[in-house]
Amino acid sequence: MVTSNFEYFAPESFDEAAALLAKYRDTAKILAGGHSLLPIMKLRLAAPEVLIDISKVPELSEISSNGDGLTIGAMATYYELSQSAAVQAAAPAIAEAAGQVADVQVRNRGTIGGSLAHSDPAGDMPAVFLALNGKVVARTRRGTREIASDRFFVDLLTTALRPTEIVTQIKIPATSGKSGSAYAKFENKASHYAIAGVAASVSIGSDGTVSAARVAVTGVSSKSTRAKRTERILIGKEPTASVIRRASDRAAAELQDDLTSDIHASGEYRSYLAGVMAERAITSAVERAG
Amino acid sequence: MTLVGESVRRTEDPRLITGKGTYVADVTLPGMLFMQVVRSPHAHANIKNINVSAATSSPGVVAVFTGADIADQLGSLPVGWVLDDMKQPPHPPLATDKVRTVGDAVAIVIADSYAAAVEAAEFVDVDYELLPVVVNSVEAQKPDAPQLHEEAPGNLAFTWEIEGGDWAEAVKNADVVIQQDIVNQRLIPNAIETRGVVADYNPGTNQITLWTSTQIPHLVRLLFSLVTGHPESKVRIIAPEVGGAFGSKLYLYAEEVIAGIVAKQLGRPVKWIETRQENYLATAHGRDHITSAEIAGNKDGEILGFNVVVNANLGAYLSTFAPLIPTILFGIMLQGVYKIPNIKCKVMGVLTNTTPVDAYRGAGRPEATYVLERMVDRFAQEIGRDPVAVRRKNMINSFRNGYEVPTGVMYDTGNYKGALNKALEIFDYKAFRAEQREARRNGRLLGVGWSTYIEICGIAPSAVAASLGAGAGLWESSTVRVHPTGSVSVYAGTAPSGQGHETVFGQMVSSALGVPMENIEVHHGDTDKQQFGTGSFGSRSLAVGGTALHMSLEKVVAKAKKIAAHQMGIPEKQVELVNGTFVVEDIPEKTMGFGEVAGEAYHAKDLPPGIEPGLEATSFFDPENFTWPFGAHVAVVEIDPDTGDVELKRYVGVDDVGNVINPMIVDGMVHGGVVQGIGQALWETAVYDDEGQLLSGSMLDYAIPVAKNLPSIETDRTVTPTKVNPLGAKGAGETGTIAASPAIVNACVDALKHLGVTHIDMPVTSEKVWRLLDAKNKAHPRRK
Structure with missing residues (x-):
């Protein structure tokens, strides 16, 4: 368990980090918490020639909220997210998912920015980020752009980030009216990643019907994906148990050609579990919307 | 002072939980080299060619060995339990012509750093000719199944049977007979400390020393000597702290033999620490039975008979105790706590293209x-x-x-x-x-x-075990050495992997001699310190090893009592050891501390006639x-x-x-x-x-x-x-x-x-x- 040789940099400013990345581009990897990257390097599934450790770059782990929504520094750890009052108030699904990631050692090191940039097909954060309609703030030496969650996850372990971009923040927009979010996960007993995880964000209008809903599924296919059929069934209806069940049972409907099947669960079972987890997440989100 | 029966806190723990324990990985010697094992990625293949030139010229590399280079010095890993009519195919520590499981060692890279060894191992180029594979113990017995070893036709190492009573009669008399297919799946032991070896050779004394994470230091010494021909007296095995074993460190392993021989050849110490992924491939697995069971009984609940047919997957080679586990330790237990009069059991020991299977906690x-x-x-x-x-x-x-x-x-x-x-x-x-x-x-x-x-x-009772196939005695030993100041060293033949022997044996010594726990040292796991012992497995350390300690303590007390009685001028039968002090019945002012007696035993200025100086005893216990x-x-x-x-x-x-x-x-x-x-x-x-x-x-x-x-x-x-x-x-x-x-x-x-x-x-x-x-x-x- 030893990595290939690599050069290590620990820049102390964003500009320095961005300059290094601009210089080394594809041969470099950004090191955040390291809990996805270092294991695959030790297994020699990845062999970056350069690591740029951004843990010394200031102001990357701040969490704040205002009327526009929640802003989370990319280096905020799962532990910080699970404990943050701002997160719990504005986006309880994030706190709920962060508290379920792996074990306490991982939660103390692993970061939301690292999770999204790595885009593990069974990661918890990607689904939550999708359901909450978040944006990734991607910065280079030259400028900043925001990438909407719907455009962020491209394929297995592949995101819309360009080689010179560093994730600096995650933005979660404020929701209007009564709204709630939740995450439900059926865990792989070995890795503790999701066999099927579902994040849901629901807003209830003044007439008691669902005015907005975003539901996203992880663990079931090659990347975290929105369950748009589920959302469509929910929107405009009163979120009764039977509506939620009918909607939930479509959670993996769009994933049928891309189901993950391995020694832990067949695609069929994952697809089924997505429905159960969707029901639990949506029910809880609706309750939180009050 | 009676500490037996009390929940005394473990004396091992302060050093272990503060990171002060010494495990194999902590052993560092001057001039030490690092060994990386190149393992087969294929489950069954002929080795056509191994090209080591790129690896040999990789930075930091000292030597690269293939089976062809050193096979004659490595011998074949032995089986320590031999059943009647059992086939024993060779088990080369380093493959020469064929690999039979993913993880088989095919080459060894020795370099001056761990990273250099790992890097260079990537450059060993092995040309494999792939062969058909079988991993399942039922499939492996079919006529057209791939064959692993010429010596074991049909991939069958043995068939073992036992019958008590008459199963056929039970079936005839029973209201119901129920058949059920049952799989006892293969497990991976997962000791928190993986295996590891540091091998050192002293050319002046011709001694090979191995620090190795093992449950059986003396058996490793014996088997290492048998396999390599290096004199047993010139081999020292040290099991330092062992971080869990569960049976998986109960064998002579390829890396122990290879590291020892390579260190001897190079004249420099060699270190190998198993990674977790290697551990999953190269350390013995457990269980893996495919079973058909039948139970016969009456509607009132009376059980009349039990019949079990087992296809036991032994993996690609017979590990040291592999034949024992699915046979004796399984078959004789089949009536459990019940009066089942008719028991029948047949076990097929089957070789497949998988990691060898041996004892894992409970073992059978x-x-x-x-x-x-x-x-x-x-x-x-x-x-x-x-x-x-x-x-x-x-x-x-x-x-x-x-x-x-x-x-x-x-x-x-x-x-x-x-x-x-x-x-x-x-x-x-x-x-x-x-x-x-x-x-x-x-x-x-x-x-x-x-x-x-x-x-x-x-x-185990050694003669019984031998009649069932054991290749070594299974008794246990102890030495109790009382020092002149009255502190005590115990030398135990057992070799713990986390069980708390130091505490438990310490409690026994403290209770018997009245010496406080902090003045008792329990030593184990070093063949140059301890008399021969069998090691720790099969929940034997207290029942067998503890009894050997008990016997030595009795001998020490008996001798000390003689000395105390002589010095106090009192008949021996009136003297008693109570909480560390020899006291005399009815004469409260006559006392002699245990430490004082120990001092006298060594000073030897006034010992009873016929009593030798010193105060120590060694015992060997073989249970009946x-x-x-x-x-x-x-x-x-x-x-x-x-x-x-x-x-x-x-x-x-x-x-x-x-x-x-x-x-x-x-x-x-x-x-x-x-x-x-x-x-x-x-x-x-x-x-x-x-x-x-x-x-x-x-x-x-x-x-x-x-x-x-x-x-x-x-x-x-x-x-x-x-x-x-x-x-x-x-x-x-x-x-x-x-x-x-x-x-x-x-x-x-x-x-x-x-x-x-x-x-x-x-x-x-x-x-x-x-x-x-x-x-x-x-x-x-x-x-x-």
């Missing part, structure tokens, strides 16, 4: 207990009787002077109903059944499972029988009807391990054992694909139990001392693992039996349960 007894306890439940379900009532009806009554069972062995002492009754005191069975009925009405799936087990410990711990465990599970997920809600274990020296340590061992049994029942499984690739090749894919998925485990004991040894101790290292798996699976089946479920193979994963629910419960609201 968990497999036997699982198949029996599962079938007792299956029988009770079939005849519509309560599983506890059926158990009680068939249980052997309490006995104190031996009980001979149909498989030909003699249980020592037993009170099986006593343990069951104690469990029933703790767990309100009747109330649970009421709760279960109520829960079912509300759509909840609750289940309870029992396991009333017996196991075989205190391994095994010991037979038993108990009753009960598990409660709840199954999520939506997902099939099994939640363990409650676990109660009542064990009878005879007399207990340190209750806290026994509780701890039971907890750990139970968790491993739960792991097998619910989560753990080693999975190979048809190409022989281990799909569960790391902890990402092999599910180790974690605390958040476990309830608080409730333990209690009954005490039925054995007469096999003077301590009355039976052994406690494996009880939990043996008892737990059937209790959990029985509980899972119980939760689903109203749907017609009769058996679920381990591990009881949520998907298996979901499929059963899907098939059996069409009315479930989520089914479409």
